[in-house]
Amino acid sequence: MKVEKTYLILPGYGNSDEGHWQTYFEKQLPNCHRVLQMSWDKPICSDWINAINEAVKQFDPETVVLISHSMGGIAIAQWAKYFDAKVKGAFIVAPPDLENPYLDLSLESFIPIPTSKLPFPSLVIASSNDNWATVKRSQYFAKNWGSKLIAIGDAGHINTTSGYGSWDVGLGFLRKFVDEISR
Numbered sequence: 001m002k003v004e005k006t007y008l009i010l011p012g013y014g015n016s017d018e019g020h021w022q023t024y025f026e027k028q029l030p031n032c033h034r035v036l037q038m039s040w041d042k043p044i045c046s047d048w049i050n051a052i053n054e055a056v057k058q059f060d061p062e063t064v065v066l067i068s069h070s071m072g073g074i075a076i077a078q079w080a081k082y083f084d085a086k087v088k089g090a091f092i093v094a095p096p097d098l099e100n101p102y103l104d105l106s107l108e109s110f111i112p113i114p115t116s117k118l119p120f121p122s123l124v125i126a127s128s129n130d131n132w133a134t135v136k137r138s139q140y141f142a143k144n145w146g147s148k149l150i151a152i153g154d155a156g157h158i159n160t161t162s163g164y165g166s167w168d169v170g171l172g173f174l175r176k177f178v179d180e181i182s183r
Contacts (some may be wrong), residue, residue, distance in 0.1 A: 021167035096132035127155035129148025
């Protein structure tokens with residue numbers, strides 16, 4: 001029996017805790033797997049994109065939907081730049097502006113942030129008061145990546161701290177996106 005969809009969860013810096021919406025999605029979606037990284041707290045871009053690539057290769061790429069939060073979204077853009085990236089689509093939530101000169105994150109290996117169109121359908125979900133990226137930068141990422149953009153208003157970084165655990169609205173966004181790219 002051929003699997004129609006495989007979901008790969010791509011957390012950001014520090015991983016997603018038990019109360020995070022990604023963990024909630026992981027429990028709600030069939031055939032869903034978390035991509036583990038060598039280091040969640042001292043990330044190296046090449047390690048992260050190699051982990052994504054190895055995870056995608058375990059499945060039929062045409063069935064794979066990437067579900068990222070924060071730096072996981074930047075990792076998707078980097079992965080697409082360096083690998084023959086073919087997946088069903090990418091659901092990218094709250095990609096951070098790692099190029100912001102006021103942030104001291106020691107994440108130089110992830111910059112510059114790729115601005116090439118992603119070679120698969122994608123959706124960016126952004127907040128109007130995310131402390132990691134302005135609305136303007138979120139719009140810039142979405143435009144350059146060829147992504148649709150949904151701005152959800154004041155939602156912080158769309159994480160546990162911002163109150164996004166059991167995020168049914170987000171799960172609805174994901175399901176609608178997957179339906180659209182499956183036609």
